Amino acid sequence: MQYLIFGGNGLVGKSLQKELSKTNHSVAATSRDATAFPMAIALDITNRAELEKVFSQVQPNVVINATNLAGGVDFCENNPDKAKAFHFEANKNIGELCLQYNARMVLISTDYVFDGTQPPYRETDAVCPLNTYGKEKLAAEEWMQSNLKNYCIARTTNVFGWDPLTKTPNFLMSLYFKLSKGEKANAPSFLWGNPTHVSQLSKTILELCEKEKNGIYHIVGSSYINRYEWAKLFCEKLNFDLSLLVEQTEIPTNIAPRPFKSNLSIENIQSECTTPAVGVIEGLELFREEMAS
Numbered sequence: 001m002q003y004l005i006f007g008g009n010g011l012v013g014k015s016l017q018k019e020l021s022k023t024n025h026s027v028a029a030t031s032r033d034a035t036a037f038p039m040a041i042a043l044d045i046t047n048r049a050e051l052e053k054v055f056s057q058v059q060p061n062v063v064i065n066a067t068n069l070a071g072g073v074d075f076c077e078n079n080p081d082k083a084k085a086f087h088f089e090a091n092k093n094i095g096e097l098c099l100q101y102n103a104r105m106v107l108i109s110t111d112y113v114f115d116g117t118q119p120p121y122r123e124t125d126a127v128c129p130l131n132t133y134g135k136e137k138l139a140a141e142e143w144m145q146s147n148l149k150n151y152c153i154a155r156t157t158n159v160f161g162w163d164p165l166t167k168t169p170n171f172l173m174s175l176y177f178k179l180s181k182g183e184k185a186n187a188p189s190f191l192w193g194n195p196t197h198v199s200q201l202s203k204t205i206l207e208l209c210e211k212e213k214n215g216i217y218h219i220v221g222s223s224y225i226n227r228y229e230w231a232k233l234f235c236e237k238l239n240f241d242l243s244l245l246v247e248q249t250e251i252p253t254n255i256a257p258r259p260f261k262s263n264l265s266i267e268n269i270q271s272e273c274t275t276p277a278v279g280v281i282e283g284l285e286l287f288r289e290e291m292a293s
Ligand SMILES: NC(=O)c1ccc[n+]([C@@H]2O[C@H](COP(=O)([O-])OP(=O)(O)OC[C@H]3O[C@@H](n4cnc5c(N)ncnc54)[C@H](OP(=O)(O)O)[C@@H]3O)[C@@H](O)[C@H]2O)c1
Pocket: 006, 007, 008, 009, 010, 011, 012, 013, 030, 031, 032, 033, 036, 043, 044, 045, 046, 065, 066, 067, 068, 069, 070, 108, 109, 110, 111, 156, 157, 158, 159, 160, 166, 168, 170
């Protein structure tokens, strides 16, 4: 199979390439910067002509969109046109090209399609996004469901892994950058979720591709914990000074609305796939091993 990964220099994109390097599949990967890594293909996913060129060049069988818009949820809220172009229109363009090239499309989606009032959430539960990011991801999901047969929507959350060169640090990398300089770090105890080690996410996505499973899947770690408790475990595991952690109990008033308790159920994915769900302690151990290697 020929895989094509958009966002090859991101946390998930790198992990997918690492897992694919252990298989017989061929892989092509993109970045906006052609010098980002060896063989990187230059591409901005919001440019339809560039997408067409890359599809024609690579002739993919499986296309995984692992790009993300820098600035995240709050940037999307303040820039709704850019959010729509990136999270909906680009995915629609990718989907149309997947139809043209008879390729499978994989979208990495989010728990932010839910409002967080009735966790845990199964794949079949009613959606109710609270912010622009969630609404545009959902619009892309719905377009795929209406127009594609050969597709997979992988909803995930709180993805983490060791990535010291990242420009968009995940929660644990942000903690690491601050704590290793002896700086204080905020950790909200009002924000609950499922820490998901990136290797579990990428292995499960590739297993779903191998098994040609179509539809929506929740792919997250097996623990449900708030960020302050998670940060405390991180400090203990990596021997950081616990007194540098500042528990945030109040929800800031200047952030985009979001679900604060959006536990995703892994019952379905565990019945469909053999890749094990990683718990929070095991995930921290993997993070420490990655740091040391
Ligand atoms: N991280 C999480 O907790 C989480 C949770 C739910 C869903 N997800 C989804 O998982 C996916 C991957 O997330 P991640 O954490 O791996 O993100 P990431 O580390 O921030 O990487 C995203 C990559 O997107 C690329 N990119 C940004 N703008 C682009 C554009 N206009 N055209 C092409 N590429 C562009 C960047 O590559 P270059 O700078 O090299 O171009 C960057 O390396 C995203 O779809 C995200 O929505 C993540």
